[in-house]
Amino acid sequence: MAIEVIRDWRGLSASQKGAAVAVGAFDGVHRGHQAVIASAREAARRLGVPLGVVSFYPHPRRLFQPDAAPFALMTPDQMARALEDLGVDRLYLLPFEREMASLSDEAFAREVLSEGLGIVHAAVGFDFTFGKGRSGSPDLLTQYGEKLGFSVSLTPRKDDADGLKLSSSAVREALKAGDMDRATAILGRPFAIEGKVIHGDKRGRTIGIPTANIAMPDYMRPAYGVYATRTRLPDGRVFGGVANLGIRPMYVIEDPLLEVWLFDFNESLYDLTVETELVAFLRPEMKFDGLDALKVQIEEDTRRAKEVLAA
Numbered sequence: 001m002a003i004e005v006i007r008d009w010r011g012l013s014a015s016q017k018g019a020a021v022a023v024g025a026f027d028g029v030h031r032g033h034q035a036v037i038a039s040a041r042e043a044a045r046r047l048g049v050p051l052g053v054v055s056f057y058p059h060p061r062r063l064f065q066p067d068a069a070p071f072a073l074m075t076p077d078q079m080a081r082a083l084e085d086l087g088v089d090r091l092y093l094l095p096f097e098r099e100m101a102s103l104s105d106e107a108f109a110r111e112v113l114s115e116g117l118g119i120v121h122a123a124v125g126f127d128f129t130f131g132k133g134r135s136g137s138p139d140l141l142t143q144y145g146e147k148l149g150f151s152v153s154l155t156p157r158k159d160d161a162d163g164l165k166l167s168s169s170a171v172r173e174a175l176k177a178g179d180m181d182r183a184t185a186i187l188g189r190p191f192a193i194e195g196k197v198i199h200g201d202k203r204g205r206t207i208g209i210p211t212a213n214i215a216m217p218d219y220m221r222p223a224y225g226v227y228a229t230r231t232r233l234p235d236g237r238v239f240g241g242v243a244n245l246g247i248r249p250m251y252v253i254e255d256p257l258l259e260v261w262l263f264d265f266n267e268s269l270y271d272l273t274v275e276t277e278l279v280a281f282l283r284p285e286m287k288f289d290g291l292d293a294l295k296v297q298i299e300e301d302t303r304r305a306k307e308v309l310a311a
């Protein structure tokens, strides 16, 4: 069954209420988040109610640090699909604006979770905070739940094999370093950029290497350079490829682009929304002596990308 995305806590019908939910920002839906969602799933099964996730859009940090560099690990559509894969029935993607930000911890528990969403259970992570000034703790949520009529489960911190906390920040650090294996290990799936294919300078096709260009305004910026990729088209077809992500020192652009050359493919992609997994980092962006030299390097990149994708 497809996931239902609900974008408000006010004015919901009875059938949209009454779920067991996991609450959090969940950017990336990584394996730590997945443990919290598993706890909500347990409760949903036990109580015989739908499984929900309560999250926020835009990310709360956008409101508090409007000038911060882009940091998102996924778009709302990608989040909905990742949650659907985990068996989540509903995503409550609540608008995080002044009104939400000004609620006290008690008001969030009562007005949003209890009266608005009518939750019967909330699963939260060990370091969950909520309400104005982040004053709410898992302990406080448990006390409010007792009064308001929902139970609360607390998921302990989940570490990797080296004892490091699985976190969205750890994913961002791995992506910055071009360590795609580590990013994949924390996320439980490869990091992927989704966006609409836009028009570029039409230079790619002149060297026999057309590239689908995708802007990435909200995504955090992984290491600039060349990646082995896998791209999913709207019709479900998947193509291996090689991509440059960055500002192209040879033909400098202001905002970074993801430019993907799909192997064994020759159709128009303009205006389609495609999702590209960054499977492996191959090399940093460089400056070459002209297009011919770049083309030779791209042939080498292609050979390595095919090797990586076949492995």
Ligand SMILES: Cc1cc2nc3c(=O)[nH]c(=O)nc-3n(C[C@H](O)[C@H](O)[C@H](O)COP(=O)(O)O)c2cc1C
Pocket: 200, 201, 202, 203, 204, 205, 209, 211, 213, 226, 242, 243, 244, 247, 248, 249, 250, 251, 259, 260, 261, 284, 285, 286, 287, 288, 294, 298, 301
């Ligand atoms: C596999 C691959 C590797 C690339 N490597 C570099 C690079 O090292 N330095 C650079 O300035 N541009 C690099 N590019 C970007 C090209 O300069 C750019 O895709 C080309 O100019 C086409 O631009 P257009 O899509 O706007 O027509 C690379 C592109 C691809 C597909």
Ligand SMILES: Nc1ncnc2c1ncn2[C@@H]1O[C@H](COP(=O)(O)OP(=O)(O)O)[C@@H](O)[C@H]1O
Pocket: 197, 198, 199, 200, 201, 202, 203, 204, 205, 206, 209, 210, 211, 212, 213, 260, 261, 262, 263, 264, 265, 266, 267, 268, 269, 270
């Ligand atoms: N194998 C392919 N990989 C990527 N894009 C392709 C491919 N074959 C055809 N295309 C189309 O060609 C366009 C890219 O051509 P290119 O000359 O690089 O133009 P632009 O500068 O507008 O990106 C893509 O947006 C897509 O519509």
